[in-house]
Amino acid sequence: MTTQDILKQAKGCCSILAAADTETKNRALHSMADALIANIPAILQANEMDMSAAKDTLSPSMLDRLALTTQRIEAMADGIRQVAQLPDPVGKVLRQVQRPNGLIIERKSVPMGVVAIIYESRPNVTSDAAALAIKSGNACVLRSGKDAFRSANAIVNILQLGLLQVGIPGALVQLVQDTTRESARELMTAVGYVDLLIPRGGAGLIQNCVENARVPCIQTGTGICHIYVDKEADQSKALDIIENAKTSRPSVCNAMEVCLVHRDIAEEFLPKLHKRLVLDRQQPVQLRLDSSAAAIIPGIPANEADFDTEFLDYILAVAVVDSPEQAIAHIGQHSTGHSEAIITENAQTANCFTQMVDSAAVYVNCSTRFTDGGEFGLGCEMGISTQKLHARGPMGLEELCSYKYVIRGNGQIR
């Protein structure tokens, strides 16, 4: 089927789901999960084909993202069932007023309609995204990366089976059958068919969407996350937080990329940082240092680009700043607006930082790694928005909804 046909089908049936009650949607989700579990061998087989086709071109960490196991598929099914447990975001009365003229005005949450998701090589995104779309009453059109296409296709076929088994159109979850750039472009320009486009992936994909999308689009993901260690920091907390933010999972968008250290404590703190991230670690972090930091600890001299790079690796750019204000200014200039943290015991400095830093998540004395739908208590996540329109930070079910006004009267005119 062409991408156009897929979009038409999705648009054609999305109102069925928009009108479905919570129980119907949850039954669909459990049936999708059951279908995954019942068809593990077929998914593994498709995934093996993806893996063997990609083994010479992808890095080990990318291959690991692509790989499925029985356990991972079970986790995908569990993930779907967890979405079923979440509160239904649709049909909530967000606001209700009675006007002096007697009109009753309700603002009610409704699904977006058709949500398109362009992603790359993690096959589990396929089932996660489908589950969140169904629960929020949306049809979804998925466009997987080339490397994961066979896996994603097998998963979507099985999810459709699950939907059909409870009498719900399979066309509510569809996979674009073409992994060329053209199909991404078709989704980006499908005005009237795509109500929300979410690109999930690297900086290149996001940039492509920002430049080419004509449909409503949410920028997600790219995270050049900063941690600023204030002169009034508890330095032992700072070391724990930085090690966690940098090394617990360097490939993800909420991992730390840049450390800013107040000049007054740089002589004392930087050697501790060097010990913690380099000397004490089996997998040392490569430090890229501005000239002030390089005068204190060993490391690679940073070039300008290092402060504008999402390394997604065991690499950390380090700079010394003169004040919280300078740290805030540096972040304003170099951040992608994802997550930043300050380590300080001074509440006033912390408040100034949280007020002035214009990012989706601003932390005081904890790791940037918490920017995540699950960690925020949303129960799930469709991506992390780094823009300010509609959704910011982790996007859960509510962020996949719009609202409409319903106004009841008895003949009022204006």
Add this chain to the structure above:
Amino acid sequence: MTTQDILKQAKGCCSILAAADTETKNRALHSMADALIANIPAILQANEMDMSAAKDTLSPSMLDRLALTTQRIEAMADGIRQVAQLPDPVGKVLRQVQRPNGLIIERKSVPMGVVAIIYESRPNVTSDAAALAIKSGNACVLRSGKDAFRSANAIVNILQLGLLQVGIPGALVQLVQDTTRESARELMTAVGYVDLLIPRGGAGLIQNCVENARVPCIQTGTGICHIYVDKEADQSKALDIIENAKTSRPSVCNAMEVCLVHRDIAEEFLPKLHKRLVLDRQQPVQLRLDSSAAAIIPGIPANEADFDTEFLDYILAVAVVDSPEQAIAHIGQHSTGHSEAIITENAQTANCFTQMVDSAAVYVNCSTRFTDGGEFGLGCEMGISTQKLHARGPMGLEELCSYKYVIRGNGQIR
């Protein structure tokens, strides 16, 4: 100043306003209103130049939109003072949770940053938009249509004076000094400088923005609004509502453009409609009828385009439908998603209509003319969104805000 310079200035100073308290913003608003009142002659003079330049090219109704009087300027100042009375949308804690690990996560409303507004020939939009931007903590960059440029420029200069008088940078309210298409394009593509773009105007402007905007943009305004008269309608209510929705102000986006009538009552109702809208009126409405309606009452035969046209005039397209479902399907196909109404005494039919019609405002037994920030109790309006992302329907102060997460911990790592 070039548009680029204006944008840089706006971006450079918007954080000052983002951090300002309510009292400071209100003082700025009152000072802006005072400045308008103190400079009425200068504004009238600029407006006279606009009027005389436009008198041969604009229609009388467009000239009326452009014209300012002392009274209209006083109303603009009053409008600004009313915005000062509204609750501050910034800094509200929209949600707060304490997670099991002790993290306290707050979702707090924050300004967008820089809001750009492209509009056409109503000079009062200049002060309205500026007031809403200031109250919501945003810098605004305004781009007026050519016909109103002198008026808008005089108004902006005077508003800046008002800001400066209370020590607030005038650059928070700026007018683009170029009214060519190029300046609109510059705003649409100012990625990193414009946080929100709102086009306010005709279908051509909106379309241009949808096709060319690279910055987050909200579609506003175009309204092909339908009223469906059900077989169980109170026909006298229906006539009052239709006359109001069509004729009280035909040039606005919430005016009715299409009437759908249930076949079972068409023979009875259409002659009443013809009498009310044509025979009984000094300014008769031109009816454009589908074949079924044309078999019952006199009027002009409708062509296909008539059901996809925002007439903004004393013209109404009329069609006969077989059922509420057919009315809903017609609306789904032809509506711009602005405002639709059903007239029925059957609550179940009404619920089905409000559920299935996917428009910003769905009315039962009242006029579509109520789609308006003031009528909805928002106290103001920056435009009416016909898209589903971020804001839908009348946009008030809250809709000019984003949010950020502020997370406080004491050393938490993940």
